[in-house]
Amino acid sequence: MKKSIGTKPIEYAYPLPVFVVGTYDSEGKPNVMTLGYGGICCSAPPCVAIAVSKARYTYRNIAERKAFTISIPSEKYAKEADYIGIVSGKRVDKFAATGLTPAKSDLVDAPYVDEFPFILECQLFRSVEIGSYTQFIGEIKDMKVDEDVLTNDRPLIEKVKPLIFSMDRNTASYYRVGTNVAIAFSVGKEIEKKSGG
Amino acid sequence: MKKSIGTKPIEYAYPLPVFVVGTYDSEGKPNVMTLGYGGICCSAPPCVAIAVSKARYTYRNIAERKAFTISIPSEKYAKEADYIGIVSGKRVDKFAATGLTPAKSDLVDAPYVDEFPFILECQLFRSVEIGSYTQFIGEIKDMKVDEDVLTNDRPLIEKVKPLIFSMDRNTASYYRVGTNVAIAFSVGKEIEKKSGG
Numbered sequence: 001m002k003k004s005i006g007t008k009p010i011e012y013a014y015p016l017p018v019f020v021v022g023t024y025d026s027e028g029k030p031n032v033m034t035l036g037y038g039g040i041c042c043s044a045p046p047c048v049a050i051a052v053s054k055a056r057y058t059y060r061n062i063a064e065r066k067a068f069t070i071s072i073p074s075e076k077y078a079k080e081a082d083y084i085g086i087v088s089g090k091r092v093d094k095f096a097a098t099g100l101t102p103a104k105s106d107l108v109d110a111p112y113v114d115e116f117p118f119i120l121e122c123q124l125f126r127s128v129e130i131g132s133y134t135q136f137i138g139e140i141k142d143m144k145v146d147e148d149v150l151t152n153d154r155p156l157i158e159k160v161k162p163l164i165f166s167m168d169r170n171t172a173s174y175y176r177v178g179t180n181v182a183i184a185f186s187v188g189k190e191i192e193k194k195s196g197g
Numbered sequence: 198m199k200k201s202i203g204t205k206p207i208e209y210a211y212p213l214p215v216f217v218v219g220t221y222d223s224e225g226k227p228n229v230m231t232l233g234y235g236g237i238c239c240s241a242p243p244c245v246a247i248a249v250s251k252a253r254y255t256y257r258n259i260a261e262r263k264a265f266t267i268s269i270p271s272e273k274y275a276k277e278a279d280y281i282g283i284v285s286g287k288r289v290d291k292f293a294a295t296g297l298t299p300a301k302s303d304l305v306d307a308p309y310v311d312e313f314p315f316i317l318e319c320q321l322f323r324s325v326e327i328g329s330y331t332q333f334i335g336e337i338k339d340m341k342v343d344e345d346v347l348t349n350d351r352p353l354i355e356k357v358k359p360l361i362f363s364m365d366r367n368t369a370s371y372y373r374v375g376t377n378v379a380i381a382f383s384v385g386k387e388i389e390k391k392s393g394g
Contacts, residue, residue: 003347006339040210040213042329047330049238086385120210133244140204140207142201144201167351175378184370195294
């Protein structure tokens with residue numbers, strides 16, 4: 001039996017990603033913000049969408065610089081990722097406060113977090129006004145990963161240890177990725193064979 | 198030391214959601230497809246974006262019916278979710294093949310998977326052409342959840358048991374959500390106090 005729970009909060013809906021978005025402001029000061037509203041939205045060109053409200057410092061930075069990065073924090077940086085989502089770059093230097101290092105992308109006009117294991121470098125492809133949020137679609141120019149999370153040149157999720165975000169009881173929480181349930185594009189073939197289609 | 202890995206496959210980037218998208222075709226036949234390209238993109242109005250390539254049966258269905266649902270499979274339905282992502286609704290009736298039940302939304306012109314614990318009912322809000330994919334932004338009209346995953350009217354992620362999708366070694370896999378790492382909007386306050394801002 002299903003029950004209606006309305007639409008607040010929508011963060012109940014599924015495990016959201018934890019994206020730390022890096023930008024430069026008009027003076028070249030690096031900033032980061034943490035968000036969960038985003039996801040891949042195209043393969044050719046490879047694009048990722050993030051949603052940012054107009055009030056955010058990051059909004060102005062992306063509008064001006066036409067670029068951003070996404071740094072994926074590993075679970076040992078949960079505290080830093082959370083702090084980056086709590087405070088505004090208008091008031092504080094989040095890199096200084098956390099001790100994290102801004103690294104300049106060599107491909108797009110934005111900084112990333114050098115300590116985080118997985119980086120997407122994005123050129124602004126399109127902006128879409130939705131309502132309280134603007135969606136910035138970024139074309140992914142490259143992905144950079146720490147060598148120590150690679151095995152045979154492939155990043156392993158067990159080594160990257162990304163966080164996921166979800167509502168839990170009375171608050172929101174960061175979760176780790178759990179164990180493997182099944183192989184994709186494979187386990188479903190049993191049904192295909194049985195049903196003959 | 199970071200290493201460039203290019204942009205293929207982009208599914209390396211972070212744990213993607215597993216969305217089973219429900220639509221009706223022009224004859225009213227219910228269809229479902231599984232995708233990982235999507236995410237929340239606005240809070241007011243509450244919106245979720247999914248990216249679908251033009252070749253897909255779902256593309257035509259959403260363009261015609263202006264509505265879709267997202268059914269979140271729990272981990273015990275990994276096989277069904279995978280099958281739904283492998284085959285096309287042009288050829289087969291995926292509900293019949295899996296034995297899953299199409300339930301008609303009372304709010305939007307689309308069916309959802311009755312056996313899955315978490316449902317988003319979406320009215321098409323905007324379509325955004327990107328490249329090989331079209332992004333459909335849906336306004337979430339309601340979320341419906343199985344009563345047995347609720348505690349004090351809140352869905353618990355430990356009971357919903359959603360899947361996440363990621364690349365792993367030579368293939369892609371479904372993972373379960375792991376244990377809680379930290380409380381959000383809380384653990385970062387230690388840095389805020391220490392840094393005074």
